[in-house]
Amino acid sequence: MRTKDLALPAFSLRFVHVWRRNRLVWSKLAIPSMLGNLADPMLYMLGLGYGLGAMLPEVGGMSYIAFLAAGTVCSSTMMSASFEAMYSAFSRMHVQKTWEAIINAPVTLDDVVLGEAAWAASKSFLSGMAVLFVAWTLGLVASPLALLVLPLIFLTGLAFAGLGLIMTALSPSYDFFMYYFTLAITPMMLICGVFFPVDQLPGWLQGVAQVLPLTHAVSIARPIMNGAAPAAVLPHLLVLAAYALAGFYVALVLTRRRLLE
Amino acid sequence: MEQLLVARLHKSYGNHEVVAGIDLQLKAGECFGLLGPNGAGKTTTLKLCLGLADPDRGEITMLGLPVPRRAREARRRVGIVPQVDNLDPDFTVRENLLVYGRYFGLPENDIAQRIPGLLEFAGLAARADAKIQALSGGMKRRLTLARALINDPDLIFLDEPTTGLDPQARHLIWARLRQLLNQGKTIFLTTHFMDEAERLCHRLAIMDRGRIIADGAPRELIDRHIEPQVVEVYGDSAETWAAAFGRGAAERCERTGATIFCYAHDADALVHDLDRRTDLRYLHRPANLEDVFLKLTGRELRD
Numbered sequence: 001m002r003t004k005d006l007a008l009p010a011f012s013l014r015f016v017h018v019w020r021r022n023r024l025v026w027s028k029l030a031i032p033s034m035l036g037n038l039a040d041p042m043l044y045m046l047g048l049g050y051g052l053g054a055m056l057p058e059v060g061g062m063s064y065i066a067f068l069a070a071g072t073v074c075s076s077t078m079m080s081a082s083f084e085a086m087y088s089a090f091s092r093m094h095v096q097k098t099w100e101a102i103i104n105a106p107v108t109l110d111d112v113v114l115g116e117a118a119w120a121a122s123k124s125f126l127s128g129m130a131v132l133f134v135a136w137t138l139g140l141v142a143s144p145l146a147l148l149v150l151p152l153i154f155l156t157g158l159a160f161a162g163l164g165l166i167m168t169a170l171s172p173s174y175d176f177f178m179y180y181f182t183l184a185i186t187p188m189m190l191i192c193g194v195f196f197p198v199d200q201l202p203g204w205l206q207g208v209a210q211v212l213p214l215t216h217a218v219s220i221a222r223p224i225m226n227g228a229a230p231a232a233v234l235p236h237l238l239v240l241a242a243y244a245l246a247g248f249y250v251a252l253v254l255t256r257r258r259l260l261e
Numbered sequence: 262m263e264q265l266l267v268a269r270l271h272k273s274y275g276n277h278e279v280v281a282g283i284d285l286q287l288k289a290g291e292c293f294g295l296l297g298p299n300g301a302g303k304t305t306t307l308k309l310c311l312g313l314a315d316p317d318r319g320e321i322t323m324l325g326l327p328v329p330r331r332a333r334e335a336r337r338r339v340g341i342v343p344q345v346d347n348l349d350p351d352f353t354v355r356e357n358l359l360v361y362g363r364y365f366g367l368p369e370n371d372i373a374q375r376i377p378g379l380l381e382f383a384g385l386a387a388r389a390d391a392k393i394q395a396l397s398g399g400m401k402r403r404l405t406l407a408r409a410l411i412n413d414p415d416l417i418f419l420d421e422p423t424t425g426l427d428p429q430a431r432h433l434i435w436a437r438l439r440q441l442l443n444q445g446k447t448i449f450l451t452t453h454f455m456d457e458a459e460r461l462c463h464r465l466a467i468m469d470r471g472r473i474i475a476d477g478a479p480r481e482l483i484d485r486h487i488e489p490q491v492v493e494v495y496g497d498s499a500e501t502w503a504a505a506f507g508r509g510a511a512e513r514c515e516r517t518g519a520t521i522f523c524y525a526h527d528a529d530a531l532v533h534d535l536d537r538r539t540d541l542r543y544l545h546r547p548a549n550l551e552d553v554f555l556k557l558t559g560r561e562l563r564d
Contacts, residue, residue, distance in 0.1 A: 004315065012333075017363040024360065025351040095345035103313065104341040105412075106333045174449035244348070261314055 018115025162247020
């Protein structure tokens with residue numbers, strides 16, 4: 001590792017053009033892309049919510065499907081940001097050499113990575129928002145105050161974008177991402193409170209869940225969507241922000257090491 | 262004024278010194294060619310000049326700005342045609358120009374005004390809305406060149422601009438580059454095609470193993486380094502002929518495979534003798550840059 005790879009990020013507003021580039025590509029396929037993103041979380045939410053929910057009493061003081069809706073907003077945000085920051089960003093970086101073309105212009109790699117992180121978070125914001133909208137149409141959202149969950153969705157997207165971009169910087173090929181999905185994303189889906197309350201888990205596993213970012217997103221989103229004030233918002237937000245910042249910085253250092261020599 | 266100044270430039274990867282102390286100067290309006298076999302350090306030199314890699318030692322000034330410290334600023338007035346096409350496959354021809362112009366922070370109106378002219382220049386006006394995948398190799402190359410001009414640069418870097426193109430496509434690229442020189446642009450190109458260098462470049466440097474081993478105008482290099490006449494002799498008995506006669510009558514003879522290359526100031530005796538032979542074919546021609554290149558960098562393969 002060279003010391004200059006470790007330098008603090010130096011941004012310019014040109015990162016916006018990297019974001020706009022990705023948005024322009026997305027806008028050509030926006031409808032199929034949105035539907036594709038929604039199908040999976042919707043199937044889980046409706047299938048498990050109504051199917052399993054019918055057999056269950058209230059979970060955490062609400063109907064099971066309402067419980068699940070809040071988890072699904074967060075998990076679909078996680079999925080969307082991760083896919084964009086890994087498969088899509090890897091295509092641009094490694095296969096299409098789009099990043100190399102961009103840094104030949106007066107745009108730095110720092111701007112490129114920031115633009116990509118912001119884009120992955122934006123795209124996941126749309127996914128999370130779409131799930132929120134469907135939950136609202138199904139009457140699973142308590143009040144318009146649920147819109148307060150939107151900034152949280154964006155922050156969650158940034159946290160997973162940073163982690164995904166780390167994988168991208170390390171990855172030799174698309175296959176590599178399967179490890180991350182198997183070892184990080186799937187466990188988070190299962191133990192971070194998306195499908196059932198974290199306190200159902202054995203103590204040690206609860207401890208693990210507490211250091212994972214998805215747990216903290218769900219911990220705020222669920223009460224907000226059900227019209228309650230979440231307890232201790234700040235610590236949860238700090239954990240997500242720490243993941244976003246540290247993830248981004250590590251991704252940037254690794255990307256510099258990979259591309260700038 | 263010098264558009265690019267490079268002094269005592271060094272760059273190593275691990276133990277391998279890829280650029281081993283080179284000096285370059287590019288004057289405004291000239292076409293400068295950096296020649297060298299594969300692995301000579303040409304592309305690394307280019308990356309260093311652009312501020313995309315940091316030198317170990319040495320100084321670079323591009324368009325009056327120190328590189329790499331102010332490379333980003335300097336690149337605002339620079340156009341780059343990379344060795345491998347990296348056009349954006351998610352976009353059409355026109356969108357490629359539009360999106361690339363944005364990276365320079367150019368106002369949308371300026372970009373929109375420049376696009377028709379650039380499409381015309383690249384001969385792609387009729388293909389403005391085509392997908393990149395639908396373009397031929399030559400079209401992609403021309404679009405890459407047009408893309409490099411979106412910011413109306415003063416200095417244009419081209420890394421092996423015609424590698425992999427057919428003769429028609431190459432000639433078209435050369436014509437366009439001459440047009441740019443006529444507009445007063447400065448061009449820095451790397452190539453391993455000697456005819457390309459000889460046709461386009463005002464000045465050349467031959468690079469090998471990280472060093473510049475010769476430089477000057479193409480004609481000057483030929484006059485300085487090589488005998489003016491070349492006779493290439495082909496045939497099974499070429500080697501025997503060379504031993505018996507050729508090596509005596511020429512100043513220098515070299516062999517590649519079954520071909521003998523004879524270099525001389527006066528080739529009359531060689532030609533006269535070869536005319537009487539029925540078992541040998543020959544080609545008598547003036548010396549060119551390729552002869553200089555092979556003499557200086559050797560005839561063995563570089564992989």
